[in-house]
Amino acid sequence: MENTDNMLVVDCVSKAYTGHQALDQVSLSVPRGKVYGLLGPNGAGKTTLIRIINHITAPDSGTVTFDGHPLTAADVPWIGYLPEERGLYKKMRVGDQALFFARLKGLSKADAERSLHEWFEKLGIESWWNKKVEELSKGMAQKVQFIVTVLHNPRLLIFDEPFSGFDPINANVLKKEILELRDKGATVIFSTHNMASVEELCDNITLINKSRNILTGEVAELRRRFSDNTFELGYTGPTAALLSAIEPMITRYEITGTDRDGITRLKLSLVADDAVRPLVTKAAEAVQFRSFNPILPSMDEIFIRTVEANNLFNK
Amino acid sequence: MSALSIIISREYLERVKRKSFIISTILMPIFMVGMMMAPALITIFSGPEEKVIAVIDDTAVIAPTLQNGDEIRFRNITDGLEAAKGNEDYDAILVIGRDAVSRPEGNISLYTRGASSMQTEEYIAAMLEKSIENRRIDAYQIDNLRQIMDEVQVDVQLSTFRIDAESESETSSILSYILGISTMFILYMFILLYGQMVMTSIIEEKNNRVLELVVSSVKPTVLMMGKIVGIGLVAITQILIWAVLLVACSVWLMPALLSAAAQDAADPAAISAISQLGDPAFMTGLFAWLVLFLIGGYLFYSSIFAAIGSAVDNIQDASQLTTVAVVPIMLGIVFAMTAVNDPNSGLAFWCSIIPFTSPMVMMARLPFGIAWWQPVVSFAVLALSFLGMIWVAAKIYRVGIFMYGKKPTVVELIRWIKIK
Numbered sequence: 001m002e003n004t005d006n007m008l009v010v011d012c013v014s015k016a017y018t019g020h021q022a023l024d025q026v027s028l029s030v031p032r033g034k035v036y037g038l039l040g041p042n043g044a045g046k047t048t049l050i051r052i053i054n055h056i057t058a059p060d061s062g063t064v065t066f067d068g069h070p071l072t073a074a075d076v077p078w079i080g081y082l083p084e085e086r087g088l089y090k091k092m093r094v095g096d097q098a099l100f101f102a103r104l105k106g107l108s109k110a111d112a113e114r115s116l117h118e119w120f121e122k123l124g125i126e127s128w129w130n131k132k133v134e135e136l137s138k139g140m141a142q143k144v145q146f147i148v149t150v151l152h153n154p155r156l157l158i159f160d161e162p163f164s165g166f167d168p169i170n171a172n173v174l175k176k177e178i179l180e181l182r183d184k185g186a187t188v189i190f191s192t193h194n195m196a197s198v199e200e201l202c203d204n205i206t207l208i209n210k211s212r213n214i215l216t217g218e219v220a221e222l223r224r225r226f227s228d229n230t231f232e233l234g235y236t237g238p239t240a241a242l243l244s245a246i247e248p249m250i251t252r253y254e255i256t257g258t259d260r261d262g263i264t265r266l267k268l269s270l271v272a273d274d275a276v277r278p279l280v281t282k283a284a285e286a287v288q289f290r291s292f293n294p295i296l297p298s299m300d301e302i303f304i305r306t307v308e309a310n311n312l313f314n315k
Numbered sequence: 316m317s318a319l320s321i322i323i324s325r326e327y328l329e330r331v332k333r334k335s336f337i338i339s340t341i342l343m344p345i346f347m348v349g350m351m352m353a354p355a356l357i358t359i360f361s362g363p364e365e366k367v368i369a370v371i372d373d374t375a376v377i378a379p380t381l382q383n384g385d386e387i388r389f390r391n392i393t394d395g396l397e398a399a400k401g402n403e404d405y406d407a408i409l410v411i412g413r414d415a416v417s418r419p420e421g422n423i424s425l426y427t428r429g430a431s432s433m434q435t436e437e438y439i440a441a442m443l444e445k446s447i448e449n450r451r452i453d454a455y456q457i458d459n460l461r462q463i464m465d466e467v468q469v470d471v472q473l474s475t476f477r478i479d480a481e482s483e484s485e486t487s488s489i490l491s492y493i494l495g496i497s498t499m500f501i502l503y504m505f506i507l508l509y510g511q512m513v514m515t516s517i518i519e520e521k522n523n524r525v526l527e528l529v530v531s532s533v534k535p536t537v538l539m540m541g542k543i544v545g546i547g548l549v550a551i552t553q554i555l556i557w558a559v560l561l562v563a564c565s566v567w568l569m570p571a572l573l574s575a576a577a578q579d580a581a582d583p584a585a586i587s588a589i590s591q592l593g594d595p596a597f598m599t600g601l602f603a604w605l606v607l608f609l610i611g612g613y614l615f616y617s618s619i620f621a622a623i624g625s626a627v628d629n630i631q632d633a634s635q636l637t638t639v640a641v642v643p644i645m646l647g648i649v650f651a652m653t654a655v656n657d658p659n660s661g662l663a664f665w666c667s668i669i670p671f672t673s674p675m676v677m678m679a680r681l682p683f684g685i686a687w688w689q690p691v692v693s694f695a696v697l698a699l700s701f702l703g704m705i706w707v708a709a710k711i712y713r714v715g716i717f718m719y720g721k722k723p724t725v726v727e728l729i730r731w732i733k734i735k
Contacts, residue, residue, distance in 0.1 A: 056530050089520075
C-alpha cells in the first residue's frame with residue numbers, strides 16, 4: 001500500500017442505474033483518524049457512494065479499499081452508519097431495538113447490553129430503555145439512532161446529515177461526541193449541507209457534483225486557495241489618500257463600514273501574493289493603520305462557486 | 316448467533332409478544348364456533364315464525380288431511396279467494412281445484428303475501444303429495460295396500476370401504492368433504508393472512524426507512540428470508556395452539572359424541588364419520604400434511620408478497636400488484652371446491668400438482684384418501700417452486716427496497732430480475 005494511513009480508499013468507482021449515471025469515476029482517500037466531509041448538491045451521488053462504502057450496493061467498476069484490504073461483507077461490523085432518512089422500528093422498545101442492531105453488527109448480547117447502558121448513561125437517556133420508539137419525540141429517536149450507530153465501536157463512522165432535527169444544545173452534545181470518537185481513533189465520514197459544521201468539524205473534504213468528484217483537499221488549505229488574496233484593512237484617516245497610495249497593488253476594493261471609534265474597514269484583493277508587504281508599507285504612510293487580516297472564504301462560498309463553475313463548464 | 320437467526324427471532328418475538336396476537340389466537344376459535352352456532356342461536360331466540368295458510372278446498376277431502384308443521388298452520392276456509400286475499404291474517408292462500416286428486420297439474424295454486432320461502436313451498440307440496448297419494452291408494456280399494464307399499468319401499472345406506480388402502484378402513488364421504496373444505500380454508504386463510512403480513516411488514520420497514528439501517532448490517536436477502544421465516548413461525552405457533560385446543564376439546568367431547576351415535580344406531584354414516592374422526596393415524600397424517608402444505612404454500616406465496624412489498628412505498632400502491640398473488644389463491648379455492656366433489660378428476664389432480672393452486676386443492680383432496688405418492692410429488696413440486704420463487708423475489712427485493720416514489724408495474728418487476 002502506498003499510503004497505509006488511509007482508512008478508506010475509493011478508486012475510480014462508477015455506478016449506473018437504469019438510464020442514470022449515479023457515480024462516474026469517483027476517487028477519494030479518507031485519512032485515518034480524521035473527519036472527512038462528503039459534500040455535494042442534492043442528487044449528486046453522495047448516497048450512492050455511501051451505500052457502496054457500506055457494502056449495501058456494489059459498484060459497477062472501481063475498487064473500495066478498507067483499512068488496507070478490499071472491502072468485503074466481513075468489514076461491515078467495523079462500519080457505523082447513520083442514514084439521512086432516520087428510521088427505527090416504531091413498535092419496538094428502545095432497549096430491545098438497540099440490542100437488536102448491536103447484535104446484527106456482531107456484538108454478543110452481554111457486550112451489547114453493557115455498552116448500551118454506558119451510552120444511555122452518557123447521554124442521560126436511561127429512563128427510555130423500556131419506552132417504545134413511537135412514544136419518543138423526533139429528537140429523542142435521533143439520539144437513540146446515534147447510539148445504535150456508534151455502539152459497536154466502529155472504526156469507520158458514516159454520518160449523513162447527523163444534526164438535522166436536533167436543537168442547538170443537543171447538536172453540540174453530538175458534535176462533542178463525534179470529535180471524541182475521532183480522538184479515540186475512529187475515522188469519520190460526514191455528509192452534510194451545513195457548511196458551518198463542515199468548517200467546524202472536517203479536516204478534509206470532497207465535493208461531488210453531477211456524479212463526479214470536482215474538489216478534494218484539506219479544509220484549511222482549500223480556504224486559503226479560494227481566498228483570492230482578500231484582506232480586510234482597518235484604519236483611521238483619509239480614504240482617498242489611502243486608495244491612491246495602494247491602487248497599483250489591488251484588483252478590487254469595497255468599503256465595508258466605519259465603526260463607532262471611527263475605524264473604517266476596507267475589503268481588498270491583492271494583485272499578487274507578494275504584494276502584502278509593499279501594501280502594508282504604503283498604507284501605513286497614508287493613514288493610521290489599525291488592523292490587517294486575511295479573509296478566508298466560507299465553505300459555503302467555496303461550495304457555491306465550485307458547483308456553479310462546474311455546472312457552467314458542463315452545460 | 317448468525318444475522319439470520321437474529322432477524323428471525325426479532326420478527327418472531329415482536330409479533331408473538333404483541334397483545335393483538337394473543338387476543339386473536341384466543342378469540343379466533345371462539346369467533347369461529349360463534350359463526351357456526353349463530354344461525355341456530357338466532358332461530359332459538361327469534362322463535363318460530365308461524366305462517367297461516369288459508370285452504371280453499373273444492374275437493375273437500377284433501378284439506379282435512381293436511382297436517383300443521385312447526386311453522387305452518389293450515390286453516391280450512393269457505394270464503395272465496397277474493398275475500399281471503401283481503402284478509403291480512405292469512406300469509407298465503409292455497410286453492411285446491413275440484414279435480415286435484417286425479418289431475419293435480421294446474422289445479423292447485425298458492426297465492427302468497429310477499430315472497431314465500433322455499434321451505435314453506437316444499438312443505439306444502441310434500442303435504443299435498445302425501446294426501447293425494449293416500450286418496451289415490453284408497454281409490455283402488457285394495458285391502459292393506461298402504462301396508463304393502465310401505466313394505467316395498469327401501470332406504471339404502473351405503474357403508475363405503477376402501478380396498479386400495481392398506482387396511483380396509485371404513486371411510487365417510489361426508490366427513491372427507493367437511494375435512495377437505497375446512498383444512499383448505501385454514502390453508503387459504505393462513506397463506507393470505509400471513510403472506511400479506513410479510514408484505515405489510517416490508518412496506519412498513521421501507522416506509523419508515525429503518526430498512527436502510529438494517530441492510531447496512533445484513534444482506535437484503537438475509538433480511539427478507541429472516542422476515543419470511545420469522546412470520547412463518549408465528550403462523551405455525553398459532554396453528555399449534557389451535558391444534559392443542561382442538562385435541563383437548565375432542566378428547567373431552569368424543570366419548571359423548573360416540574355414545575350419542577351409538578344410541579342413534581340407525582345412522583351408519585354418522586358412526587363411520589365419528590370413528591374416522593377418532594382415528595389417530597388418519598387425523599395425525601392429515602394434520603402433518605396440513606402443516607407441510609401450510610409451510611410450503613406460505614413460503615411460496617410469501618415470497619411473492621415480499622417481492623411486491625419491496626417494490627411499493629405504501630399499502631395503497633400495493634393493491635394493484637397484490638392481485639398477482641391473490642388471484643391464484645382464489646383460483647385455488649375455486650378448484651378446491653370442485654375437487655371435493657370429484658377428488659379424482661383430472662382437473663383436481665393437476666390443480667393439486669401445480670404450485671399456485673396445489674396447497675389448497677391437495678388439502679381438499681387428501682381426506683378422501685388418494686394415492687400416497689400424489690401429495691409427495693405435489694409437495695416436492697411446491698418446495699422446488701418455492702426455491703425458484705424466493706430466488707426471483709430476492710432479485711426484485713434487492714432492487715425494490717431502494718426504489719422510492721414511483722409505482723412499478725409487473726413488467727418493471729420482471730425487468731428488475733434481470734439486473735445483475
